[in-house]
Amino acid sequence: MSILGKCPYCDANVVSKKITAQGKQIKLYSCENAKKEYDESESYVFTAEATCTFRVYSNAFMRWNKRSFSQYEMKKLLQDGQAIIRLHGRKGTNEYFKYVITDKTYGVSILWDEEVEEKKEDEVK
Template sequence: MILGKCPYCGGDVIERKTVVRGKKAKLYTCENARKEYDDSEQFVFTSDSTCTFRIYSNALLRYNKRSIGSNEIKNLLNDGQIKVRLHGRSGSSEYFKYAITDKEYGISILWDEECD
C-alpha cells in the first residue's frame, strides 16, 4: 500500500511488516531504501539504495506511544508534521507534541513547540 511521497527523494512510501528485536512491527519505508543483513548480522542499506527514509511503527515507544499507524504516516508525509499523544513514565499523564521526519532517526519530537 502506498502511503505518500518520500520527503527526501520523491519515491513512494510503502508499509512492510517486519520483526524488530523479536516483536512484530511495521516499517514505513521509501521504495528506494533497500536494506539487507550483512555478514555481521547488521541490517544495513544495500549498495543500490538511493534513499534512507524509514520509520518503524514502534519508534516512539520510549515515550509510551505504543505505535504509529499508517494514517499518521500519511498525514506526516502530506503535512510535514503530525500531533502525537504521548504519556508520562507512569502512564497516567498525557501530553501532545508535534513530530516531524528526521534523516537520522526517521521521526523526531519537537519538544520546544507547544500544541494547541
C-alpha cells in the same frame, strides 16, 4: 504492503510493511529506495542500490509510552510535513500532545519546544 505517500527526500513511494523485530510484530514505513539487507558480518545495512535512507519503525516512540506510530499518523506526516501524536507520562496516566517532523538521521523527531495549540480529535488516532 500499502503506499502511504511520497518520500520527503527523494519523492519515491513510502510503503508500509509488517516485520518482526526483537520478537514483536511492528510496521516499518520506508522509502522504496531505502532497501536494506544483511551483509557478511550479519549487520543490517543499506544495499548498494539504495539511494535513500528514509525509514521509520512504528515503535519509534515506545520510550514515551506510545505503543505505535500509526499508518494514519505517517500518512499525515508525509502529507503535511508534520503530525500531532499523543504521548503519555511514565505512569501512563497523564497524556500530552507533540508535533512530529521528518528527520534525516532518525526518520522522525519530536518537536519538544513547540506547544500543540489545540488538539483536533480527528488528527489524533
